[in-house]
Amino acid sequence: MxxxxxxxxxxxxxxxxxxxxxxxxxxxxxxLPRLGDIMNLVQVRHAKLWFAGQAKNWDLAAYELAQLKQSLADAASFYAGLPVDNVTTLSQPIQSISDSIAAKDGKRFASAVTELTSGCNACHATMERGFVAIRIPTDKPFGNQDFRPKGR
Ligand code: HEC
Structure with a gap:
């Protein structure tokens, strides 16, 4: 049992x-993972996505974006109380990130991830979790992962 x-x-x-x-x-x-636990995964993927883009490792960036989307989808499906608007407004920056990855456009990538980050914080504010302030990461979180594209 x-x-x-x-x-x-x-x-x-x-x-x-x-x-x-x-x-x-x-x-x-x-x-059933707790919402805060899913969010920690979202945070990790947000950071890895950023560093993949900085390293111009577009394959990794595409992968991390897919993982991030999946975690957010899990959060929305398991926790129906999340405000729908705060979820749907993320689709636009996510699409821009996807387009920038396809175009290997680092500048567009950076502004799209910044826009996504504002979307994270907008929901945290709505949910009275404004103290969880997400930003573009400054330090690489994982010393055990090489973010550079293979063969460089
Ligand atoms: C639709 C709403 C919503 C969106 C969008 C959202 N979050 Fe959250 N997030 C929450 C809520 C609600 C909590 C608080 C969860 C709890 O208290 O259990 C939270 C908590 C967190 C935490 C704290 C977890 C911890 O244990 O320290 C982090 C980190 C986080 N979110 C990252 C992100 C990132 C990064 C994004 C954007 C890519 C994002 N969130 C987008 C609603 C959202």
Missing amino acids: NYRKWVVGVVLAGTALSLAVAPAPSNADQY
């Missing part, structure tokens, strides 16, 4: 009404 079922079992055992409680959702056995 997994921990969650065990907890639910113990909690429900205490009350006669327990059997009337709605059945556990079908995905009860799946691990």
